[in-house]
Amino acid sequence: MISIQVNSNNLTCKSTNLATLLVELEYADSIVATALNGEFVAQNNRVNTPIQQGDKVEILAPMQGG
């Protein structure tokens, strides 16, 4: 288990890459975009993007905007 931040919330996870993290956090069926440590990670790159202790992950969804 490693400790990371997701959307500024501290949590521990067993995932080792961004794709499995989304499944572990139950985002698998959601339309979301991701960033790791401030850098955009495209959907098809998530499986190749390792998650490490202390990483900061952003998971964003569609929202109203002006």
Place this chain on the structure above:
Amino acid sequence: MKDFYGVHLDTPFMLGTAQYPSPAILAEAFTRSKASVATVSLRREASDNKAGQDFWQLIKQLNVRVLPNTAGCHTVKEAVTTAHMAREIFGTKWIKLEVIGEEDTLQPDVFGLVEAAKILSEDGFQVFPYTTEDLVVADKLVNAGCRVLMPWGAPIGSGMGLNNVFGLRALRSHFPDIPLVVDAGLGLPSQATQAMELGIDAILLNTAVSKAGDPAMMAEAFALAIRAGQLAVGADPMEPRDMASPSTPIFGKAFLD
């Protein structure tokens, strides 16, 4: 009407999707507005909260183009990363680029805006920059690759209307071939008409509709006002003059002295 990055819009009305009393009222406002474009955004969402997913399903049913924004971004890096995330989610190269520089007025940081616009344009984005009416900044945005300019009318959500008519007129005159969209600050339909009469190509607004007592009715009011301004420009208005000119013919008037 000019194209926007090669896209013809049926109406020159871009409407925001935020701050409506309910999703149903948002949908009704869009129907009555006949808007061609809906602005959308990205925000954090917990996995057990499906509001964002439901919202996206609603927008897809409106049959409009989406224009994602980078609202709330204060740095070039934030805006560029958000733009990439938006492109993936919404499946469009269009991005309404906002780099906010000042909290009280939400005035754009035009230095960061130009830098971000260049990065995104070179990466294949079609950038709609939220900017001021400053000619020099506009010129730098065009040089950075922007083929649309979106000057503010007034600060976001203020409802003040067109704060600098001279500046907008100068922008129109200086960039005759670049589509101009007045984005932000409008509160009343008459202000949208005024903008269109200046030769502005489209109107983008949100708060004036969503915060009206009857958003759907206000959406239709703006649609009619925008259409009125568009028709007036097409009709080639008369030149104003300082002195009176009688509209009723003098010829044939009785001499009654």
